[in-house]
Amino acid sequence: MARPKPDNPQQGRLILVASPKGGVGKSCLCRNLLVSAAKDGIRVLGVDLDQQQTLAKWHARRERVRQTFPDCAEVPVMAVPVAEWRSAVKAAEGYDLVVIDTPPNIEAQYGAALSLCSAADFVLVPTGATQDDIDSCAPWMKVLVDAEIRASFVLNKANRRVKSYETIRAKLLQVGSLCPVEVPTLEDIHVSAGKGLAVPDFTNAKAAATFDALWCYVAREAGLKLQVGAAA
Numbered sequence: 675m676a677r678p679k680p681d682n683p684q685q686g687r688l689i690l691v692a693s694p695k696g697g698v699g700k701s702c703l704c705r706n707l708l709v710s711a712a713k714d715g716i717r718v719l720g721v722d723l724d725q726q727q728t729l730a731k732w733h734a735r736r737e738r739v740r741q742t743f744p745d746c747a748e749v750p751v752m753a754v755p756v757a758e759w760r761s762a763v764k765a766a767e768g769y770d771l772v773v774i775d776t777p778p779n780i781e782a783q784y785g786a787a788l789s790l791c792s793a794a795d796f797v798l799v800p801t802g803a804t805q806d807d808i809d810s811c812a813p814w815m816k817v818l819v820d821a822e823i824r825a826s827f828v829l830n831k832a833n834r835r836v837k838s839y840e841t842i843r844a845k846l847l848q849v850g851s852l853c854p855v856e857v858p859t860l861e862d863i864h865v866s867a868g869k870g871l872a873v874p875d876f877t878n879a880k881a882a883a884t885f886d887a888l889w890c891y892v893a894r895e896a897g898l899k900l901q902v903g904a905a906a
């Protein structure tokens with residue numbers, strides 16, 4: 675698929691991936707967005723606010739891979755404690771784009787979380803497709819909507835074929851915007867991460883088109899200008 679190319683990306687765009695629910699794919703979506711951006715020639719930085727440092731550990735694996743495969747796109751990542759979130763915002767000034775991974779239970783640090791969301795150009799809120807996910811993620815989205823923060827849910831590990839899928843979508847749409855691209859459960863996604871890689875590193879990966887589309891959506895929502903490239 676021909677991938678849209680950046681057209682004079684504006685400096686300092688900030689995307690926050692934040693959801694109160696654990697294990698819904700925050701770190702996974704961050705690393706895929708980071709690699710998509712890097713492969714499109716955008717100067718991108720990942721920031722890991724989670725003390726478990728999932729994103730930073732993935733970055734360390736990637737750096738080891740890059741020693742053998744230097745063509746593998748470089749994706750700098752810095753780990754920062756949540757309390758020091760302002761340094762992440764400051765870092766954005768030196769990059770076209772900063773993608774910030776957040777810990778679960780972020781709403782426990784309400785003040786910092788809301789200030790960070792307000793500083794972001796776009797907040798992506800990953801959620802699973804169960805009532806338990808909605809119970810956690812919907813109140814968080816309501817906070818963002820009430821604060822007039824630009825944000826969308828994204829359904830991760832979604833299965834369109836189950837009956838509950840449409841019901842869950844409808845419930846999410848009652849609360850906030852929903853990314854038109856959902857991410858299915860695919861082995862490619864977690865296996866590549868174990869090697870410091872991401873789906874966009876593999877043109878033939880099953881989920882390549884999904885992550886291309888997700889990147890286009892998120893980049894536009896964050897105000898990065900994209901132009902459609904020539905057909906491949």
Ligand SMILES: Nc1ncnc2c1ncn2[C@@H]1O[C@H](COP(=O)(O)OP(=O)(O)OP(=O)(O)O)[C@@H](O)[C@H]1O
Binds near residue numbers: 831
């Ligand atoms: N769509 C998917 N298909 C297959 N595996 C996935 C998918 N999304 C995430 N995973 C895997 O599920 C696990 C949890 O995902 P991830 O670590 O990204 O969630 P998280 O929201 O960052 O978790 P935490 O709240 O603990 O930070 C990881 O092993 C990840 O690779």
Ligand SMILES: [Mg+2]
Binds near residue numbers: 702728
């Ligand atoms: Mg995580």
